[in-house]
Amino acid sequence: MKDQKKRSAVDRFLSWIERVGNKTPNPVMIFILLIGVIIFASWVFSLLGVSSVNPATNEVVQVESLLTKSNLIRIIEEAITNFTAFPALGLVLTVMLGIGLAERSGYFEVMLTSVVEKAPKNLVLWVIILVGVLGNVAGDAAPIVMPPLAAIIFLKMGYHPIAGAIVGYVAPLGGFAANLIPGMSDALVFAFTEPAAALVDPSLQVNVLMNYYFIAFSTPILVMVIYWILKKYTLPRLGTYNPEDREEQVEAKEYTEQERAAVKWGNWSALLVLLVLLLLTIPENGLLRNQETGSIVNDSPLMNGIGIIMTIFFFVPGLVYGIKAGTIKNSHDFAFMMTKSMQSMGSFIVIVFFASQMMAYFNWSNLGTVLAVEGAGLLQNASGPVLIIGFILLTAFINMFIGSASSKWAILAPIFIPMFMLLDFHPAFTQMAYRIGDSITNPLSPMMPYMPLLLAVVQRYDKKSGIGTLMANALPYSVAIGIIWTVLFIVWYLIGLPLGPNSPVFLS
Numbered sequence: 001m002k003d004q005k006k007r008s009a010v011d012r013f014l015s016w017i018e019r020v021g022n023k024t025p026n027p028v029m030i031f032i033l034l035i036g037v038i039i040f041a042s043w044v045f046s047l048l049g050v051s052s053v054n055p056a057t058n059e060v061v062q063v064e065s066l067l068t069k070s071n072l073i074r075i076i077e078e079a080i081t082n083f084t085a086f087p088a089l090g091l092v093l094t095v096m097l098g099i100g101l102a103e104r105s106g107y108f109e110v111m112l113t114s115v116v117e118k119a120p121k122n123l124v125l126w127v128i129i130l131v132g133v134l135g136n137v138a139g140d141a142a143p144i145v146m147p148p149l150a151a152i153i154f155l156k157m158g159y160h161p162i163a164g165a166i167v168g169y170v171a172p173l174g175g176f177a178a179n180l181i182p183g184m185s186d187a188l189v190f191a192f193t194e195p196a197a198a199l200v201d202p203s204l205q206v207n208v209l210m211n212y213y214f215i216a217f218s219t220p221i222l223v224m225v226i227y228w229i230l231k232k233y234t235l236p237r238l239g240t241y242n243p244e245d246r247e248e249q250v251e252a253k254e255y256t257e258q259e260r261a262a263v264k265w266g267n268w269s270a271l272l273v274l275l276v277l278l279l280l281t282i283p284e285n286g287l288l289r290n291q292e293t294g295s296i297v298n299d300s301p302l303m304n305g306i307g308i309i310m311t312i313f314f315f316v317p318g319l320v321y322g323i324k325a326g327t328i329k330n331s332h333d334f335a336f337m338m339t340k341s342m343q344s345m346g347s348f349i350v351i352v353f354f355a356s357q358m359m360a361y362f363n364w365s366n367l368g369t370v371l372a373v374e375g376a377g378l379l380q381n382a383s384g385p386v387l388i389i390g391f392i393l394l395t396a397f398i399n400m401f402i403g404s405a406s407s408k409w410a411i412l413a414p415i416f417i418p419m420f421m422l423l424d425f426h427p428a429f430t431q432m433a434y435r436i437g438d439s440i441t442n443p444l445s446p447m448m449p450y451m452p453l454l455l456a457v458v459q460r461y462d463k464k465s466g467i468g469t470l471m472a473n474a475l476p477y478s479v480a481i482g483i484i485w486t487v488l489f490i491v492w493y494l495i496g497l498p499l500g501p502n503s504p505v506f507l508s
Helices: 001-020 029-049 069-077 079-084 090-106 106-120 121-138 141-157 161-174 185-196 212-240 255-280 308-325 331-344 347-366 365-379 384-398 403-420 425-441 451-461 469-493
Strands: 051-054 059-062
Touching: 001 069, 029 347, 029 365, 029 403, 051 331, 051 365, 059 308, 059 425, 069 185, 069 347, 090 141, 090 308, 090 331, 090 347, 106 141, 106 212, 106 255, 106 308, 106 347, 121 141, 121 161, 121 212, 141 161, 141 451, 161 212, 161 425, 161 469, 212 425, 255 331, 347 451, 384 403, 384 425, 384 469, 403 425, 425 469, 451 469
Parallel strands: none
Antiparallel strands: 051 059
């Protein structure tokens, strides 16, 4: 009875968040209002002379008014550039060409139905979560690909598709610093950690795998945490899916022998694509490796071209299936399917236009830099576990306003790496604390360029859903991941286990 009361209390709280959140204006209007707030705040703080010293450059950074003549001209001249240069725009639309063809040709529907018929439900859920967490090694691809795919799989399994979209979004972003495979995020944070450590001890040897032991150990734990939240809160809370508000109805049907044979051809073609990728990657002189260093993850064609690689991976089996199943009879069918997939991204494109302007203004005004530097100063007198928890919370808070992990670490590393080294902490420890804080609020941050895509996916299944729906369903994951990951990190610190190769917790 006690557990039931707790569940009821949590459900009432999440329902309240959803109601309040869904009463907020349309996301487009929210971004317009935020643009106004940023412009006004930049003017006020500029008049007050608010400034900070950027530890990354040792330069004084002063809040700059966006109402000056030069900035007003910049707002007019660079509006289109802000939109077209938005980080995830090209990647999202490109990947959706492949996903759209695979979906509209019928490949996903038949293939996923076949998988669901043969696989135990719990195993499928575990695999989705694990693939999502591991998928962050591919950078932007996972949070773009996983929500729509997981929604389709959940729908076919009889679960609520919005639960699938949420877990497909949370897994790669909430577990962003966890993986079994070293990836781009390891290289990005290392680029700022190494020079920051040299400020105190130029002779200290650090490496890009300095967090590998901890992030690999964290991976299965986070998978279990996400699965537990999914089963205990998300699925019971969303309940049975009522397709009345879905734009495109999905009707159960029996598939023909031609369709089932076609999906096998599609699967074999996907395996062929994977084999070609391996042949281009595994050899020391592979085409998809960095041609100078031989690296697979650091500035390699594999990582830099992951968007088009993902597109091809979905495009080929979708095309093969369509031809074999007869859903693609000519070039008109082929082009029409991709055109329809682009039409479904209309709301995302509109939101991105205003979001890109907001992020640009935030950068031009220096409000983001000043906010990060001043917030970091609040923790300088703390020590021990309190310092660890405080740093994680500070990073998590800043992450709500600055989405770029490298930008935040460029500001924070020169402050906290030397400070923690003076307290006898190895740079690997400080870096890992930052990566935890940078991950746990990713599913909640409105600065994530993937949130408009998630909203578009969710609204496809429930047109009444809004930002409140996303926040209410993502919040339990962020809280659980934050608590478990922080406790695990503190235990790791108390035991004194190394975080990676030649990367102890303490310097001495």
